[in-house]
Amino acid sequence: MHRTLYGHLSLLLALVMIMGYGPPAMAAPLLVDDFEGEEIRNKLGGRANVFQKAPSKAMISRRQDTIEGRPTNVLLLRYDKRSEGGPYGMGGWCGYYTLLKKPGHLVAPVEGMEGAPEQSEEQYLDGSAYQAITFWVRGDQGDENFMVGLADRHWDKIGDSVKSEELGKYVPAGRLTQEWQKAVVPIDTFFVDYTKLGSIAISFESDAFPEGAGTGTVYLDDIALE
């Protein structure tokens, strides 16, 4: 009797899962940038660059390195975050961003309508199926620091992002070292609209440094959503 009941329940559960009413399926990892090749665009076709406001500044380049025995090209990100001068005397800001959104495209005017082609809305990334932002990271000296930023459509329009805590919280050693570590930043760290993601940022915030100023070099690879 019970065996028959369990059998029916199992069948019902299987049917529900098949019909799509079950728990959400896990999304396969989405590689945003592995820094291979000559392209300055990331794997999603999005632009990537530094952002900076004087007197703070940042620069990027690429270097060859080895992660877990695997030769790979990585991002070199050098920063000089100042604490004085610039807007409000706060030393300006600096960091790096990589776009998750896709640019709008030109929409040809419908026959009979006047005017030039219009630009369609940018396409933001639906990241609601992912649990974390992950990447490999190491410092040139160790003890470098930064926050991770995530921007949805709202923050993208403002030109800013919601910041994580200091990176040490998300790496096994509790701080950046000269060894490669995989950072795992839970996506619920960021109180944003996960269905409309615009960009991921590496942000050298004043809170990351004693006295609000710091310089250094960090290396990153394989930025992904998992």
Add this chain to the structure above:
Amino acid sequence: MGLALVVCHLWFSSSLGYAAPLVLDDFETPANLLNGRSNVYVQEPSRALHVRTKDVFHGGTASLMLKYDKKGKGGPYDSGGWCGYYTQVKSGRQLFDATTYTKLTLWVKGAAGGECFMVGVADRHWDEVGDSVKSEAIGAYLPDGKVTTEWQQATIPLSTFFVDMKELATVAICFESGCFPAGAGRGTVYIDDVAFE
């Protein structure tokens, strides 16, 4: 011949562990001394013109004459477009390693005095983006604090440019809006003997 001299210079410099000055362009020949391409860059409504002139020069028999007309309105973002001049220090895909140099020097004079520009340097990244990292206005690097009708040597520390010095692609003369009142200006400058030191 010129390229052979540059190669010998680089070998000799590296063998000594320091770099003797390397003249990038003396404007005596059509191409620069690293065999890189040179040209103006313009985005309307701004415009620029370059001529290798023998009428005015600091060293040798010729210099670069740059006429510029930087507008303050119109064009992309209604910021007047942009204009300037670039010279490549890369050779094909081979980028230029400037880590043994500490400064970029050039000689400059204006047709009227008071002209202004910034110097731009692009590494691999900024070259691919199609832009460069800018210095301050050129007056900050001149003995008189501004361009005059006399030749002056500008000395710009390479540390001014937060770029990858192992992978330089171009050097540029940039007539940026930040150089001019209301973002617009026009004039003529003469440039000679651009060098890494």
